[in-house]
Amino acid sequence: MSAPFVYALPVRFADVDHAGIVYYPRFFHFFHVAFEELWRARVGPRAYSELLDRDRVGFPAVRAECAFLSPLRFGDTAEIEVAVARLGGKSITFRYRIYRAATPEQPRTPSAEGTVVCAVVDLARFVAIPVPERVTALLADLVEKEG
């Protein structure tokens, strides 16, 4: 069984909308923050920016979807899990799960679950390229196992 990468992010004062709950597009931002933190934690603070700027490799989103299960509010902490649903030849499907962190009053609660399909592209020519080996290595343990 693989274990996902987890990043805890406090819900900020301005993450909410007029209804007092986290604005739903922010969930996709939370996904991305966890993706950035995966690189920081495993390679270093400039790992992802150097991949883009020096190596000219990028991961534009091709498709994204999310089911919203229960709202998050200011004061909550979002625990964001990153796994890899599919490591393809020229694309990667990330799976994200967001939980409201446990508090003295409430257990840990699922808040959202989604996937983001990213192409792997040469940014200089904006064409799809094979997933670089070091990216495969970085993500290998996050690939979901069947059964």
Next chain:
Amino acid sequence: MSAPFVYALPVRFADVDHAGIVYYPRFFHFFHVAFEELWRARVGPRAYSELLDRDRVGFPAVRAECAFLSPLRFGDTAEIEVAVARLGGKSITFRYRIYRAATPEQPRTPSAEGTVVCAVVDLARFVAIPVPERVTALLADLVEKEG
């Protein structure tokens, strides 16, 4: 044939990310801006805020998905189309299409297409309720016809 509601929104200086294209979670924000403008255009500037604050009716997103077809950049204008894919008993599925507006050099180009399923809830009790009649009336001409 029904025609969608259309709202044109300039891509802002800060809508882009480090790769120089509109940050993909912003597309869902663009969807919501067009949704807000639908209310403004058809009922008035406070129509949606009053529905929430006075009538305590809200439309939390239950599920959202988007396919990203071609990037948008600063200087582009996003033309956002709003249609209703399904007007259910206690939920509404909106369909959004975003185009890069035509310029002297380039024709109008599809940029993104997605759907957002919204529950209709009584915000005081946070339970699903039937779609109010005036909401049905507001959206009736946006419902996609078959064939």
Next chain:
Amino acid sequence: MSAPFVYALPVRFADVDHAGIVYYPRFFHFFHVAFEELWRARVGPRAYSELLDRDRVGFPAVRAECAFLSPLRFGDTAEIEVAVARLGGKSITFRYRIYRAATPEQPRTPSAEGTVVCAVVDLARFVAIPVPERVTALLADLVEKEG
């Protein structure tokens, strides 16, 4: 007497914070949106992006300040005025005033007032340069007159 440039911007569902009023950093964003619209309205939709990308001239903020006079809420329309407090040799001081637009119930009300000092820089070398003549021409009528 010079007249400012004015741009009306609806307060969006997610512009507010947990206190239900526009998050104060958003006021500086509103300033910038009006600055972008000034270019769009007077030169064209790509005027500012081309200045940056083709001519490599930029206006990074050197100093910004704002007094917050009364809050804005979702449903309000922000009327943003842009004037030029000082057109210097290598910098420009913009003055912004934000009003809550009049409604049937309330008169137009001052909400915020601030200034932003921008350097004019050659983005290729990131050094200050004289204000280009066409920028001076663009802004000339917005310069505040004494008395």
Next chain:
Amino acid sequence: MSAPFVYALPVRFADVDHAGIVYYPRFFHFFHVAFEELWRARVGPRAYSELLDRDRVGFPAVRAECAFLSPLRFGDTAEIEVAVARLGGKSITFRYRIYRAATPEQPRTPSAEGTVVCAVVDLARFVAIPVPERVTALLADLVEKEG
């Protein structure tokens, strides 16, 4: 000599603008994030939300200003210092300093410095009230000493 509270925040992929540097209104957001973290670190994750929601005490910004000294980019880490320039009867002036964290190639570098004057208000009546004692206690060691 008092020491400021410090919070380190990675610059995110979408914090930058079309010029590739952190969008200047984001600096004020960074100020606020450090303010939120001060509460989290010293009292607990719900300290500030409970102050607002249960005790109905808020700190709306009355005036904010910032000098931008050197840009931040994606991949940088912002070290945000919070100090109290003035602890008044019914208002608090916070001083924020942002540094680009040291890297193997570059020393720690000042990026921005600003102040935010906050009123202390009873949110139920939206009138200024004296700074609550526990807030004074929370901030006492952050008050800047002369000399």
